[in-house]
Amino acid sequence: RPYGLVVTADSSFTISAGIDGGQPWRRCYGENITYTDWQRNNFWAAVVSVTGKQAVIGYEADYLTLAQQDRLHTCLEPSNLADLAPASMRQRMLKSEAEIALIRAGAEIADIGGYAIRAAIKDQARELDIAMAGRDAMELAIAERFP
CATH class of the missing domain: 3.40.350.10 (Creatinase/prolidase N-terminal domain)
Structure with missing residues (x-):
């Protein structure tokens, strides 16, 4: 639409x-x-x-x-x-320092989620549990960084 x-x-x-x-x-x-x-x-x-x-x-x-x-x-x-x-x-393409800082913080938080997903991948692990590990890690990182 x-x-x-x-x-x-x-x-x-x-x-x-x-x-x-x-x-x-x-x-x-x-x-x-x-x-x-x-x-x-x-x-x-x-x-x-x-x-x-x-x-x-x-x-x-x-x-x-x-x-x-x-x-x-x-x-x-x-x-x-x-x-x-x-x-x-x-x-x-023009970004303020605040926008650049927010983009960097978002990328760092995404990395945290990616690392958590990688750590959760195990034989017989459910896709849902792997996805939740990444989401939970990112939610915690967001809460810590942006209280």
């Missing part, structure tokens, strides 16, 4: 599928529109409810399938399109 973020001059709206149990709605910054897939193109109807037709639309071309691009043109009738993918990717 498609998801989107519509950014206007004064607000932002995530567009999310209702099947996700409200997760995007509870976790997003700004507004959220939850759509159902009971009718074809409800995602695009939700987008149009925010943008209107014949607006300038920025999108990331590397994430838009040809089928969705056709729907974008049909449903939104944009006055202009701008591929924001190159600028978005450059922006994603």
Whole structure:
């Protein structure tokens, strides 16, 4: 199911599928529109409810399938399109010291989980028990590092 973020001059709206149990709605910054897939193109109807037709639309071309691009043109009738993918990717590459520290901490915690999994692998061990060993080790490491 498609998801989107519509950014206007004064607000932002995530567009999310209702099947996700409200997760995007509870976790997003700004507004959220939850759509159902009971009718074809409800995602695009939700987008149009925010943008209107014949607006300038920025999108990331590397994430838009040809089928969705056709729907974008049909449903939104944009006055202009701008591929924001190159600028978005450059922006994603810039990290603050805090982001770098968090990424490093996450990698270290993942290593702890990996080592616990390796230690739990034994003849006749259940996959569930092996997975739980990794999860338990990571949960403990997260609790210690981020109390």
